[in-house]
Each structure stands twice: as structure tokens, then as C-alpha cells.
Amino acid sequence: MAMFMKPGEDIKDIDKGIKNKWRWAWIEDVGSDGKPFGSWCQKLRQPGACYCTVCARKLMYGTSGEKVLSRHELDPVHKATVRALQHTSRLPGATATADIPPSMTDRVTNLKIRLCSFIVELDLSWRMDF
Numbered sequence: 001m002a003m004f005m006k007p008g009e010d011i012k013d014i015d016k017g018i019k020n021k022w023r024w025a026w027i028e029d030v031g032s033d034g035k036p037f038g039s040w041c042q043k044l045r046q047p048g049a050c051y052c053t054v055c056a057r058k059l060m061y062g063t064s065g066e067k068v069l070s071r072h073e074l075d076p077v078h079k080a081t082v083r084a085l086q087h088t089s090r091l092p093g094a095t096a097t098a099d100i101p102p103s104m105t106d107r108v109t110n111l112k113i114r115l116c117s118f119i120v121e122l123d124l125s126w127r128m129d130f
Ligand SMILES: [Zn+2]
Pocket: 040, 052, 053, 054, 055, 056, 057, 072, 078
């Protein structure tokens, strides 16, 4: 069984008992950056969970539904990672069905670590100034 579900696959059994059940229409909705949520979001074969392939992060939508996707798209780390990836190379996961090669995950993890230390440094110097 693949970790991700294919668009259109039956989610009834997976999302049984979940308040806000997954809808495949969500990944076709276009976010504020002009790209569909499916360009980074995949449905995990787990109840109430989907996955951001850019951040390599699991997102739980069971309570708030699609709002979780639009909110995650505005997450500063997500935005910075998308921007950084666009500058280095095209996203191979730009479609909802493409599998992300491991090297991409490694690169994203590297970027995230660098970004986190950058934020920490900024935060520290900011606090020292005031
Ligand atoms: Zn993300």
C-alpha cells in the first residue's frame, strides 16, 4: 500500500468518524500563490491526515477541514521553502500524483535546518538590540 492516496480514491473507510472528511476537490483549489493545493499537498493513507511534500510535514484536517490547507500555505516556513526550492530547481512534485525522490526530501530538510538557524540568529540579535 502506498503511503499516499491517489486522487479520486475512496476515502470513506480511511476517514470514518472524522468530522471534516477529506475531499479531493481541495487539491484542485488554488491558493494565494496561484498554485493548486495539490502542488504540495498529498492525502496520507491515515484518518484525518494529509502531507505537505514541501515541508515534509503531516497536517491534520479532521477538525478544521480545508482551512488547514489554506492556513498552512501561509506558514512562513512553508512559503520560504517553496521560494527557496523555486530558486534552485523546478519542483518535481508539482502535480498531485508525482512521487518526490528522496534527494528532494533531503534538500528540503537541509533548507529547513538552515532556515531555522537563520530565524534563531535573527531573533537573538533582535532581542540584543532592544
Ligand atoms: Zn508546507
